[in-house]
Amino acid sequence: MDFKKVLSRTTIVALTLSTLLFYNCNKDDDSPEEMGETETPTYTANIEGIMAGNCTTCHASTPTNGAPMSLVTYNQVVDAVNNRNLVSRINSTSAPMPQTGRMSATLRETIERWVEAGMPEN
Ligand code: HEC
Known part of the structure; x- marks a missing residue:
């Protein structure tokens, strides 16, 4: 060589x-x-804004478009995580929330980390 x-x-x-x-x-x-x-992440700093931007057109204080519950207050979102499979639904490919398609991985991970941290309000 x-x-x-x-x-x-x-x-x-x-x-x-x-x-x-x-x-x-x-x-x-x-x-x-x-x-x-x-x-x-906290509800006030992160989650409230994600819900407002992606969910509350239907999950409003008076839910519309057939949505079964509101996602406007801290307690409502916590209840949806505990009793309505919120985390599975935002990650679902067959029945995603929002229905138009899953949010970005970053937003979904922010919600997951919030749930794993025990859903702090502030
Ligand atoms: C365009 C309207 C619309 C938007 C936007 C929307 N949803 Fe929904 N959501 C619905 C409807 C209608 C249902 C009931 C039918 C179903 O379960 O698919 C529902 C059901 C759900 C359920 C299951 C409730 C239960 O008791 O089984 C969860 C959890 C949920 N939505 C979370 C969310 C979250 C979180 C967002 C935002 C990231 C969101 N949704 C955005 C219309 C919407």
Whole structure:
């Protein structure tokens, strides 16, 4: 094997290593996303807004379009998680809520983390 080939292999290895290093460093710097995943969502800060933006057109204080309950207050949302399978319904592909299609993974994960944290109000 001649010198040029050795050199180009070395270059490829070096490039691969530096790409990996860069990727890892970059991941460490990605603090907003990582912080978002460790912060505990609360009803007031996160969930109320998600419900208002995606659910309360039907799950209003007086429910419309055939929705069976409201999702306007803290207690109503907690009740829907505990007794009406809210988490399964937002993740369902066969009967999703909202009916028009599932929300983004980020929003669904925020709701799941809130439930796992014990559904804090504030
Ligand atoms: C376009 C109107 C509409 C929107 C928007 C909507 N829903 Fe619904 N929802 C309904 C209707 C109608 C039902 C009853 C039929 C069914 O269960 O599919 C229902 C049922 C549900 C149920 C099951 C209730 C039970 O007792 O079985 C849950 C939980 C639910 N919705 C949560 C949500 C959440 C959370 C959102 C927002 C992320 C949402 N829905 C958005 C119309 C809507």
